[in-house]
Amino acid sequence: MTEDTAQTQIVTAAVLVIGDEILSGRTKDKNIGTIADHLTAIGIRLREVRIVPDQEEEIVAALNAVRARYDYVFTTGGIGPTHDDITADAVAKAFGATIDVNERAVNMLLERIPRADLTPARLRMARIPAGADLVENSVSKAPGFFIGNVIVMAGVPRIMEAMLAAVTPRLRTGPKLISLTIDAQIREGDIAPVLAATQNAFPDVQMGSYPYDGDGKFGSLLVLRTASEDRLGVAAAALRTALTQAGLPWSDVAQEAAAKS
């Protein structure tokens, strides 16, 4: 697909990770990479990530900054039943919305939790800002929500993934960034002039270089990214030719191995 066919408008996003435990190092975030992969695959460009502590004013300030700037904001963390789970209230505050226990959210909780166990703490998980749509959670039922351009998800990776899958059909997407990787079996310093010259000739194709060194092998993975398959092919052909002419060793990276590029 080229930029001038359907879905020409680029759709952007930010991720806001909420949690003291990520900032202290106690928990190692896995959600950023998962969301980044998913958004790239469906045609949404992740442009910024922020990690903030469990403090209302910090969440509100960061959320308001990024929601004004990008088409979507995905938050993770802070929607459980304990006192340190303050994301829903912070999001309501950022939107100037009221927040209360939501009947539909309660019904979702009741699919898993007997009514007798629906304590005030557990009902916290059904507190949803006014005007928000719910985002289903196939793992543990307590829903996330979607308000304005902000999607509020859990921090537990398995639950976050379920919510991300549930909300995906509701997202507007744009042209997908497709990529191609060439393995240059030389150091970045030796590839730099050829890569820079090729980048100059194709300003519309994003080119990056990522060194590797280990198991006795070293080199540079050259990654080309653009939304246009045509331009990707032309730029890659030009880079291969330039590498060969410069006497530099290279090989194409198989499609499967390049899927992560």
Added chain:
Amino acid sequence: MTEDTAQTQIVTAAVLVIGDEILSGRTKDKNIGTIADHLTAIGIRLREVRIVPDQEEEIVAALNAVRARYDYVFTTGGIGPTHDDITADAVAKAFGATIDVNERAVNMLLERIPRADLTPARLRMARIPAGADLVENSVSKAPGFFIGNVIVMAGVPRIMEAMLAAVTPRLRTGPKLISLTIDAQIREGDIAPVLAATQNAFPDVQMGSYPYDGDGKFGSLLVLRTASEDRLGVAAAALRTALTQAGLPWSDVAQEAAAKS
């Protein structure tokens, strides 16, 4: 150590991760967790993380926002020899500093690279803003640097770790946040009232709850954090008593297992 002895002033930091490859999902960041662990261990509080693309205006804006707000900013990524490595220039711009090839940085490169191989591309790695101190890189020699309150490091984890170790003796530190973990073998929803009441009684001790569920076991890890060993002990004792009185099952988590908390 209590807050009123030596090193009473809290020292804060932000991390700025620079790289399109993190935002596209191609590369999964490992540096944030490493830096978070390290800063917690030496007595610096990580308060915010941002991930931005390889775009000068984005790097400058994010860097200026966080360096004004925290005692230190640690950046990772974008200091290699290729055209997409623009961090040093962006940092110089943020500080309004000139940037040029630095003789001491060149000498460091010469420890590993023969002078004949010191191409213009490789010399890019010796471009250092005026007024910056160099940060040694024991792995591949190309240095990071320290300007104002900003420490600029490589993105390759092994090299970032070497730079972080090299710069650590030069950092001002404050009271260390120490932590203690209690394993409550019940769901978060059941622990929430007891935990909230204990948190209210000890507002100076940060209390978090982190659910686990797997291998047929489920429960909530209750993590208490403060800079005061005394207060940590008193708050933990109160929480254990409250859990027992509420008839809830709990056990202390061994020191070693809790080291990650």
